Amino acid sequence: MAGGTKRLPRAIREQQMLDAAVQMFSVNGYHETSMDAIAAEAQISKPMLYLYYGSKEDLFGACLNREMSRFIDGVRADIDFEQSPKDLLRNAIVSFMRYIDTNRASWIVMYTQATSTQAFAQTVREGRERIIELVAELVRAGTRSPRSDADIDMMAVALVGAGEAMATRLSTGDTDVEAAAELMINLFWLGLRGAPADRDVGPNLAAG
Numbered sequence: 036m037a038g039g040t041k042r043l044p045r046a047i048r049e050q051q052m053l054d055a056a057v058q059m060f061s062v063n064g065y066h067e068t069s070m071d072a073i074a075a076e077a078q079i080s081k082p083m084l085y086l087y088y089g090s091k092e093d094l095f096g097a098c099l100n101r102e103m104s105r106f107i108d109g110v111r112a113d114i115d116f117e118q119s120p121k122d123l124l125r126n127a128i129v130s131f132m133r134y135i136d137t138n139r140a141s142w143i144v145m146y147t148q149a150t151s152t153q154a155f156a157q158t159v160r161e162g163r164e165r166i167i168e169l170v171a172e173l174v175r176a177g178t179r180s181p182r183s184d185a186d187i188d189m190m191a192v193a194l195v196g197a198g199e200a201m202a203t204r205l206s207t208g209d210t211d212v213e214a215a216a217e218l219m220i221n222l223f224w225l226g227l228r229g230a231p232a233d234r235d236v237g238p239n240l241a242a243g
Contacts, residue, residue, distance in 0.1 A: 052077050052087060056098050061140035065095055065148045092154055099149050102141040103162040109134050111169060120177035124223055125216075127173055128198075132216045135202045142206045146199060167191045170198075194223055 043051070055077035059068045070091055074081040088094035113130035116123065135142045145162070149155045171191040178187070201215045 048079075049087060052079065052084060052094070053098050053101055056094050057102060057140050057144050060095060060098065060148055061143040065091075065152050070094075095144075095148075095152075096155065096158065098144055099155055099158050099162075102138075102145050103158075103165075106134060106138070106141065106145065107162075107165055107169065114169075114173070116172070116176050121224065123173065123177050125220055128219045128223060129212070129216045131198065132202070132205060132212045132219070135205050136212045139206045142202055146203060147206075163195065167195050170195050197222060 052073070056068075056073045059073050059076050062068075063072070068091070070081055070084055073094070074084045077084070084094070088097060110127065110130050114123070114127050118126065145159075149159045167188070168191075171187050174182075174187050174190050174194075182190075198219060201210070201219055204210045205212065205215045
């Protein structure tokens, strides 16, 4: 155990434990990660880890809640709803992808480990609904065509699904921030502009 850790304030020690747990869960998965391994990574004793978090399930739940809140708050903080629709879209998606790239272990815990563990299905659903609500705000602020709330919600669900898939590829190194962001921007922008029937008819078509 590292010397001097006994004097750490409780709040700092809790974050130290969560940081270690996120790292270990992201590498080995929920089921294969032991409390011994997390305690060793955090440089604390296993009894102390159990004192703060009564079980591995409690610890994983605390990790999931923290990482989900950090992700949503971090992306939301970069959004400026006063921007033009395309700038709003671009900055939001780039912020999203950069966050994933910088916090790959966090994303793996939130969307790979958590979604494969039934005990955390409700927490994942609640977090996903918060993300969908945020994306619906973006759609509402950026769309050029009047849309019903139901349409906006369905667009948000579809876009979040696409974003999750792209973020997972980014977190595993199968793509980079620029390529992932550009693909999502193009997809999102097409949705905001609307289907061809929703847009103004071009001069050539109007002349015909």
